Amino acid sequence: MNFSHTWLPFIYLYGLGGILFVSGIIITIKSGSFDLSRKAHKKWMWVLLFGFVWYLMMHALMTWAALDIISVYSVPIVLLGMVVVFIVVTLMLRKTGGA
């Protein structure tokens, strides 16, 4: 398969998208509206970073599956595993007063 159809869009999406995403975090932290000294906002930092990795993994797994590098069935399995991790960590943060 052509690189311009497989990994170039992926690199562009998460390269440029990543720059925008990190800029958003930095700008909101610098402006004071995203205040990591507040426990509730620390939990949001986890959610934000998880969300980025979640989508990056989703696209990477789907591309691998399309190229027959992995089984298509492993895509939902890995993603479900990530959902479980997300729920567990979010609940732990909530128990420690992060929510």
Added chain:
Amino acid sequence: MQTFHSIGTTTDWIVMVVYFIVIMLFGSYFGRYTKNTSDFFFGGRRFSWWLITMSIVATGVGSHSFVKYSAKGFEHGISSSMTYLNDWFFIPFFMFGWLPIIVYSKIRSIPEYFEKRFSPSARFLATILLLLYMIGYIGIGFLTLGKAVIPMLPEAFTVFGMTLPITLMGAIMVIAVITGIYITFGGQTAVIFTDLLQGFILLFAGLLLFFFGITYLGGFDLFWNLLPTEWKLPLADFNQPANFNFVGIFWQDAIAGSIGFLFMNQGLIMRFMACKNVNEGRKAAAVNILFVLPISAIVVGNAGWIGKAISVVSPDIVSPSVSPDQIFVVVANIIASPGMFGFIMAALTAALMSTVDTLINATAAIFINDVYRPVQKFVKRNVMSNNERDRKELLVARYASMGVTALGVLAVLAFKNFPTVYEAHGYFHSTLTPPLVVGIFLGVFWKRFTPAAVITTFVGGVALMILGARYPGILIAPFDHGIEMNPDHPYSYIRALYNTLVCTGAAVIVTLTTQWQRKIISTIRGKQNQKMIMNIMVAITIMVFAIVLFNVSMLSVQVFATIAVMILVPLTVTYYVKYDENLNTNGLTAGSINIARNLFKGGDPNDQEGETVLVYLKRVEGDETVVHFSNKDMAKMKAEVGDLVYISDKRKWMGGLKSIHSVFGEPHDEDGTVYITPDQTKHGLFVDGKILEAEKEM
């Protein structure tokens, strides 16, 4: 291209009619819980995140998605899902910038933000652009409805011996009339609950369709193996073909579309404002984007993927030449049984109508709030009682809704010649969102961004966009990333990059040259004939803008005219608009959210994290603005007198429907009891004997 008519059976039509009646009754039932529309959308702030998350589904999924993503799924495969999976990049800006600002500043519409942050003239221009955006969106909605319904209708029908052909525009006009009736009976006040139900039904119907499709094909393995590799990839080819390429769609959808949807979709913003607090709004946005959108991507696109697989294995059943915008209806009809097909079509059309209704009402609200009231205020014709004014405004709102509906039908003409709804929508987003997106975005995140800069973005930016649309091969081509230009619809998607860049460029250059503008205006103010100078400047500005707008003369003259606009507009605004950076940005930029919270509360926020407490209500006569808890309960909540409190029915499944916001009054000694007035009880829809949950807000 193969097109279809008269798809479906009588059973399907019966199911559709029953579905519409049930949805209207459901909406009307929950509508009785609301006192008025204004309270429901702007003052209520009562709902839990999960309720808002599901109600957003119908707004996002319902609006044209089934038709347009199935079309692209049929043409290009699983990469049709990419627009649903690229909304996370701007979420930090939304969660910690725009969302708290719209909630804490209590703005009722986006143009109102422009007035508070910049000036009334910025509000005026923002209103024009926003109305164009909303009416265009309504046009896209009508176009999709027409394309969804046409395959189910006969080619022509006979009345009194006359044969009348059914055309797309004819069907759209009939749909527009039915939509008007639907608004009247469905009721805007019940829209959140109607959308909540429809959100579930849409997801269910879409997943059901996928299940039927996979079963029809003989299992997932067969389906997957039928698709060629390039159809399985989640992202489109980087820069080809012209009508569906990754980089164009990235700029059109992930950038302009995502910011447009999150920052300037009035209907969506109303939903977030209905959340009980900012944190619940963040949860609603996060869950929606993280988990609901990936499911929605499958729900809306799978009919196209299934259609493609069937066309590979049985081209006699689904021909590869089927019109892409009809593939959803064609596939649904093949794989679903009679009745079930009617249910799927009913879910689709009802959700589309609900979306169009929401847009029409939101547009009418913008008209009343940002056109009618300011004009009335300007001409000072307000010598009437509140009741009289309300009645008059209601009448004007009804006329506005009718006018907006008619303009929405007219807007279809601008989009109906695009090959698919997807491309029409892409072109629309690329063209109309950049000026407002840049205005809102820089307004929120850049304190130095001035009224002169925002107005130049709206006027000069638009002038540059017009030039780009007129000379795409010269102006947009340098940004095309190798995409081939289609002369019929040049750069439908990548024009978003050019448009965003020129608007941002205009905004940044004017902001950075603010001191120069002030110096020039200060010099002009020192002259005796300053008014005459400014009048000449305004006249020249209008004249040079007209040169661009009406395509007078050659490109070089138009470029020169645009440069003149970019120089003269900021000077004119600097002269006429009174602006105090500190005053105008207080609580309206990301850097002043704490001031916004302070203004919202009317005092210093109390951010100590306390517990929630369970209480019974006790009705007492007294101050309507406060509620009273015991000393011990207030200590548990770490609350002080004057802090804000949210009280709701303990039953979580009610989603905050029965709740109020209030202020902590002086404490008493009766633990587990809240003293509230009969009016507060009525407003919160509380029932005696039911346990209430109270939490300190700030």
